[in-house]
Amino acid sequence: MTRVGATTAGSRRAVGDMFADIRTSLEGVERRLQEELRSRHDNVDQVVRHGYRLGGKRLRPALLLLAGQATGELTDAHETLAVVVEMIHTATLVHDDVLDEADLRRHVDTVNARWGNETSVLLGDFLFSHAFYLAATVGTAEACQLIGKSTNRVCEGEMQQTLAEGDLSLSEDDYYSIIDAKTAELCACCSELGARFSDADDQTVAALASYGRNLGMAFQIADDLLDLAGDEQATGKSLGRDLAKRKMTLPLIHARDTLVDGPRTSFLALLEQGTQVAATVATLKELGSLDYARGVAQQFAEKAAADLSCLADSPAKATLEHLAAFVVSRQG
Amino acid sequence: MTRVGATTAGSRRAVGDMFADIRTSLEGVERRLQEELRSRHDNVDQVVRHGYRLGGKRLRPALLLLAGQATGELTDAHETLAVVVEMIHTATLVHDDVLDEADLRRHVDTVNARWGNETSVLLGDFLFSHAFYLAATVGTAEACQLIGKSTNRVCEGEMQQTLAEGDLSLSEDDYYSIIDAKTAELCACCSELGARFSDADDQTVAALASYGRNLGMAFQIADDLLDLAGDEQATGKSLGRDLAKRKMTLPLIHARDTLVDGPRTSFLALLEQGTQVAATVATLKELGSLDYARGVAQQFAEKAAADLSCLADSPAKATLEHLAAFVVSRQG
Numbered sequence: 001m002t003r004v005g006a007t008t009a010g011s012r013r014a015v016g017d018m019f020a021d022i023r024t025s026l027e028g029v030e031r032r033l034q035e036e037l038r039s040r041h042d043n044v045d046q047v048v049r050h051g052y053r054l055g056g057k058r059l060r061p062a063l064l065l066l067a068g069q070a071t072g073e074l075t076d077a078h079e080t081l082a083v084v085v086e087m088i089h090t091a092t093l094v095h096d097d098v099l100d101e102a103d104l105r106r107h108v109d110t111v112n113a114r115w116g117n118e119t120s121v122l123l124g125d126f127l128f129s130h131a132f133y134l135a136a137t138v139g140t141a142e143a144c145q146l147i148g149k150s151t152n153r154v155c156e157g158e159m160q161q162t163l164a165e166g167d168l169s170l171s172e173d174d175y176y177s178i179i180d181a182k183t184a185e186l187c188a189c190c191s192e193l194g195a196r197f198s199d200a201d202d203q204t205v206a207a208l209a210s211y212g213r214n215l216g217m218a219f220q221i222a223d224d225l226l227d228l229a230g231d232e233q234a235t236g237k238s239l240g241r242d243l244a245k246r247k248m249t250l251p252l253i254h255a256r257d258t259l260v261d262g263p264r265t266s267f268l269a270l271l272e273q274g275t276q277v278a279a280t281v282a283t284l285k286e287l288g289s290l291d292y293a294r295g296v297a298q299q300f301a302e303k304a305a306a307d308l309s310c311l312a313d314s315p316a317k318a319t320l321e322h323l324a325a326f327v328v329s330r331q332g
Numbered sequence: 333m334t335r336v337g338a339t340t341a342g343s344r345r346a347v348g349d350m351f352a353d354i355r356t357s358l359e360g361v362e363r364r365l366q367e368e369l370r371s372r373h374d375n376v377d378q379v380v381r382h383g384y385r386l387g388g389k390r391l392r393p394a395l396l397l398l399a400g401q402a403t404g405e406l407t408d409a410h411e412t413l414a415v416v417v418e419m420i421h422t423a424t425l426v427h428d429d430v431l432d433e434a435d436l437r438r439h440v441d442t443v444n445a446r447w448g449n450e451t452s453v454l455l456g457d458f459l460f461s462h463a464f465y466l467a468a469t470v471g472t473a474e475a476c477q478l479i480g481k482s483t484n485r486v487c488e489g490e491m492q493q494t495l496a497e498g499d500l501s502l503s504e505d506d507y508y509s510i511i512d513a514k515t516a517e518l519c520a521c522c523s524e525l526g527a528r529f530s531d532a533d534d535q536t537v538a539a540l541a542s543y544g545r546n547l548g549m550a551f552q553i554a555d556d557l558l559d560l561a562g563d564e565q566a567t568g569k570s571l572g573r574d575l576a577k578r579k580m581t582l583p584l585i586h587a588r589d590t591l592v593d594g595p596r597t598s599f600l601a602l603l604e605q606g607t608q609v610a611a612t613v614a615t616l617k618e619l620g621s622l623d624y625a626r627g628v629a630q631q632f633a634e635k636a637a638a639d640l641s642c643l644a645d646s647p648a649k650a651t652l653e654h655l656a657a658f659v660v661s662r663q664g
Binding site: 039041043044047092095098117118119121122123124125126128129130131132133134135136137138139140141142144145147148149151154155156158159160162163164 | 424472
């Protein structure tokens with residue numbers, strides 16, 4: 001993977017500003033993450049603490065907290081569960097890095113680059129099990145069930161995706177099924193948990209779960225677009241990683257299904273190579289495939305915003321609306 | 333890893349006979365495992381079902397069920413939790429195989445040999461999350477907390493071990509600390525859960541947890557001995573895998589600490605090579621290091637049996653006593 005130099009400080013700040021209303025709770029989540037990710041064995045402690053630095057923009061904790069605040073009052077359980085979902089997300093990132101053999105994530109050395117794949121696998125397992133332990137401390141088995149079921153679908157989705165690598169005939173429906181499981185599922189779980197632990201009624205809980213799912217779909221499609229047409233400086237990732245793994249994403253599927261005959265054969269040959277980022281992106285632009293994918297992401301974002309119509313107006317609701325717009329417009 | 337031809341049918345039968353009293357429950361566990369390890373996606377289903385075949389002798393489910401039966405009555409919760417602990421154990425085996433790059437486990441192709449490391453990591457994660465989900469279905473958060481905490485210590489122990497590979501100065505105490513976390517912890521969790529879900533009093537629960545821990549210590553020391561002086565046909569594993577990874581086990585630590593001066597330097601040079609199984613074992617025999625380790629395993633087995641003294645006599649108690657003797661005498 002190409003190393004890129006700049007930081008994503010600008011992008012992080014934009015997200016931070018958006019979450020001003022829940023800043024105190026998010027700071028609490030950061031403190032808890034730092035406290036929980038420790039080991040009494042020095043050498044293990046170093047690895048585990050590194051896990052703390054690998055997390056992303058804390059979108060999932062924010063989603064859970066905002067869903068809780070938009071539907072009721074935030075409790076200690078919300079904060080604990082926000083820590084749990086971030087740990088699970090980090091665990092999947094750490095294991096993704098083993099799979100990707102990535103040596104840089106968000107400008108921080110990945111665990112496998114520093115300590116090897118063995119330690120990465122184990123750190124991911126540590127994060128998973130610690131998350132499940134914490135989820136069990138909120139008093140009922142409900143959170144554990146929801147989180148266990150969601151995480152299981154995430155793993156299933158990741159397996160589907162891995163097994164589909166190199167399958168250039170992947171259908172648009174199969175693509176949606178994969179990103180629904182690997183990304184949207186955990187987002188739906190976050191917003192559902194937020195509402196459930198605010199004692200929202202079943203209809204509101206379902207609306208928030210739907211919001212999270214649509215947001216997750218929009219987020220992943222936008223993420224896949226960034227891999228093709230993003231800014232390496234802003235994302236902190238090299239471009240064309242999906243292409244290199246011959247992983248079919250929405251713009252590629254659209255282009256393949258738009259082309260016929262010779263041009264289609266040439267395009268598939270380009271994908272088979274997996275290295276021609278500029279040439280591939282040129283074709284995608286020409287066929288309107290990037291715009292098509294942006295449009296679909298936009299539709300999911302609009303559905304997410306519409307899911308909030310049952311809620312009374314509040315700053316948290318406004319932020320959730322803002323978040324839906326942000327995930328498709330973000331640059332990193 | 334060397335492929336070996338024979339099956340461990342004899343060893344499995346010996347274990348099966350020992351568990352005659354809980355046969356119906358163990359058969360229930362097998363059925364549940366087969367039912368649970370499915371996916372509605374065909375390609376994922378194939379991987380997940382393969383996970384079922386990779387499990388061991390079902391010692392952990394048996395331990396949980398026997399502890400339950402020796403302290404009260406078996407319930408549906410016991411069966412569910414027996415499935416949970418076997419899934420967690422299988423998850424650690426699948427991830428161990430990624431770490432070991434082992435291509436044969438119990439004469440069955442490992443997942444990574446068949447589908448690659450990526451799929452192995454994800455299958456392990458699937459097994460972990462499914463286990464935690466199932467643990468949450470028994471009604472209270474207690475099982476999730478206990479299992480999450482134990483699994484977390486298992487991961488910590490495995491990390492400690494991985495980070496200690498190549499450290500030929502590992503102390504005997506550090507060795508015990510590692511195997512306590514990576515192996516004895518989950519055994520203690522099994523027997524504790526068995527007793528807890530039979531509504532045993534706190535003292536009995538603690539005694540059973542101690543039994544499981546001592547049993548696990550005995551089991552792991554015996555397992556490490558089999559890697560040096562076992563029978564490849566009976567274990568289904570090639571010898572000297574720990575040596576090859578320069579992983580210090582009890583006989584090696586004893587020999588190192590017994591030798592001085594030149595012979596010690598020569599022995600460390602032998603360990604540094606990691607390939608001279610016969611020469612290493614000859615030295616261990618000469619120094620009584622294999623016998624020393626066998627003696628320590630025996631002591632843990634005796635402590636385990638003594639932990640049962642608070643229980644009324646019953647066939648389940650007798651089997652637990654028998655099990656303690658078995659784990660140190662087993663050949664595979």
